[in-house]
Amino acid sequence: MSEIYWEEEIETLPRVGLESIQLRRLKHLVARVYRTVEPYRRKMDAIGLKPEHIQSLADLSKLPFTVKNDLRDNYPFGLFTVPLDEVVRVHASSGTTGKSTVVGYTANDIKTWSGVMARALCCAGATKGDMIHNAYGYGLFTGGLGAHYGIERLGATVIPASGGNSKRQIMIMKDFGSTVLLSTPSYALNLAEAMDSMDIDPKSLSLRVGIFGAEPWSENMREEVERKLNLKATDIYGLSEVMGPGVAQECLHTTRGMHIFEDHFLPEIIDPDTGEVLPPGERGELVFTTLTKEAFPIIRYRTRDISRLFYEPCACGRTLVRMEKVTGRTDDMLIIRGVNVFPSQVENVLMSVDGVEPHYQIVVNREGNLDTMQVQVEVSEGVFSDEIRVLENLTKHIQGEIKDLLGVTCKVKLVEPKTIQRSEGKAQRVIDNRKI
């Protein structure tokens, strides 16, 4: 079968041509952002940088970084570059201290996004003729709708299954003849388990390819998903601050990284401590600059994801750079069943409960195929009672607050005082027992 591209010309363009497109777009972006967004202008002025100082792609490194806190400081719409009446959609993800980070899209942005998502689907071997089962969550999370629009753009049939209700999803896959599955890798394993309990042989389904993302997963997990669901499992990358799903996608020829659609998303790898740009092939923090987004462009966004970039040509014919599967984070963010969780968010919830002391620990496990989070809280005199009911209400209350604020169900375990290890300097807040 010959390789299928969505936009062959751009996806296979010699790098010189690609870089000239990137530079043109970068200059345009910097000028526009400087003109229209005060926080960006302030940051550039502070170091005496003007848009005309950006004359080559290497000049990108002169620009200040953008971090998640910048989004929070300008909550909700402060970093938008267009009036709100041009914004046709917003998405939001949880922020580090309770406030969401909000992103917006113009009609053109939605077109761009659908386009890169269609590229990602093609890259994974999906075609117009496919029945595509989209089990990413629909809602404020970019996964569901982002993938949905891409599938429609491709011209395939989308089943907007969203998350949950595994048995029904499996019935639909069987009856509708789903050929491509989109979900988080952990949910894919969950589906496999449900199939097993329903005595349904995955070989009796029509699944051919899986496009899995939104949480870190290992090569071992890939093998497991492929074996249990009888499909080819590919990795997709994206984050709402940059666009959503469709920033990068693995092709069928390689497991060595995902092709970044770099005519839209310009990647760099930096040393997370010094901020210096690292040479190709070296591992560090992934940084993105959006080249074409209108409503919410972002310059040098620090993703906190650790990866590497490979510029060597790929057997699929694409000249687009590949990023290695994300191998970790430079901050303490946890991803629990696809939801981003910062220990500081848990801490905020605990601190809002009267009498609870700031000694806590988060223990993450993978039980079966699902991530579980346990929050251990020391029982101080302030919250202690001789009545069971009072203590049980306390754990339920904390659990409810965490669920409300973070969107994650956890178990709260009360422990004796001074049993959570005190550390010199940075406290060990998280014990992650998952083997990813």
Next chain:
Amino acid sequence: MLVEQIAVFLENKSGRLAEITAVLADNNINIRALSVADTADFGILRLIVDNVEKAKSVLKENGFTVGKTTVIAVEVEDKTGGLARVLQIIHAANINVEYMYAFVNKTGENAVLIFRFEKMDEAIAALKEKGVTILSREQICAL
């Protein structure tokens, strides 16, 4: 009329109860009555001791979370229907029992019931009215 009780938080792990009793013994504190309430994840040890303040401070020094509450100690004859009669009085007065435990004194003639009620003052009034014997801390320690 109210008796002071100490409560200690217990994580479900082995040896904790032994540690508490050892701490109390080392400090010459006598346990008059105790009960353990437990759930799947934790327990609460409730104790009536002869020296409440000392017990509280030595347990705290040893890293336990300790609370102090008041309970009512009721003496009944150790025979059929003793507890039932007390509970009927409480029920008639429309008062909830938060928890209770019991022990039989040395002579074996009387039983002592330790109660924590939702409405302590009303419970005392209702029990007194019906002539139920309510013990003081001194009386319990002397048993």
